Amino acid sequence: MKKFEEKTINSKTIYDGKVVKLQVDDVRLPNGQQAKRELIKHPGAVSVIPITKDNKIVLVEQYRKPLEKSIIEIPAGKLEPGEVPEITAMRELEEETGYTTSHLTKVTSFYTSPGFANELMHIYLAKDLEKLTVPKALDEDEFVEVLEVTLEEAKKLVEEQRIHDAKTNYAILYLDTQELL
Known part of the structure; x- marks a missing residue:
């Protein structure tokens, strides 16, 4: 396991456009709690x-x-x-x-x-x-x-x-x- 790793429980794509993709992930934190992460995926x-x-x-x-x-x-x-x-x-x-x-x-x-x-x-x-x-x-x-x-x-x-x-x-x-x- 990576230090402070957040395990993805669920991932949902909200928008998939020409430049970016927006997704919302439900994650399990290192302390066992859950949180949401809003992520922008970009090709670089x-x-x-x-x-x-x-x-x-x-x-x-x-x-x-x-x-x-x-x-x-x-x-x-x-x-x-x-x-x-x-x-x-x-x-x-x-x-x-x-x-x-x-x-x-x-x-x-x-x-x-x-x-x-x-x-x-x-x-x-x-x-x-x-x-x-x-x-x-x-x-x-x-x-x-x-x-x-x-x-x-x-x-x-x-x-x-x-x-x-x-x-x-x-x-x-x-x-x-x-x-x-």
């Missing part, structure tokens, strides 16, 4: 820290409906069924920024909200970017504006809470501590 996601040849960070601004505002982020997207994260990273880089690279390096992976979701975010560093001669099309429901900023400008965007999500904050901290720029 990938984000990319794109760095231009002149050491600018390529970011995208887009509207996020759950927040009811636009925020500035590193490019990201969800894994398609059976897709390896490197393929997703390259696709999202090309679609969202108009850049490609032959230098994609895995930085880390982390769970975005382990209290209620199983989404695993993979982060890649993309250096030596090349502009695509023919830009890839965005998803039909996706609208983004591309920005290229210095590390100092990115840190200012964090202070202003225009960068206000975990993956992008992680990326800025990573770049700052690794002294890559």
Whole structure:
């Protein structure tokens, strides 16, 4: 038995959508009591820290409906069924920024909200970017504006809470501590 394991007694799918599945589990706690757990099942996601040849960070601004505002982020997207994260990273880089690279390096992976979701975010560093001669099309429901900023400008965007999500904050901290720029 795993430390503090909660045994599932019953599981009910409430919603099975394009991006997430919501389920409610009845569980037996380590002390023998029962509880309910509301869970979001997610296929996983990938984000990319794109760095231009002149050491600018390529970011995208887009509207996020759950927040009811636009925020500035590193490019990201969800894994398609059976897709390896490197393929997703390259696709999202090309679609969202108009850049490609032959230098994609895995930085880390982390769970975005382990209290209620199983989404695993993979982060890649993309250096030596090349502009695509023919830009890839965005998803039909996706609208983004591309920005290229210095590390100092990115840190200012964090202070202003225009960068206000975990993956992008992680990326800025990573770049700052690794002294890559």
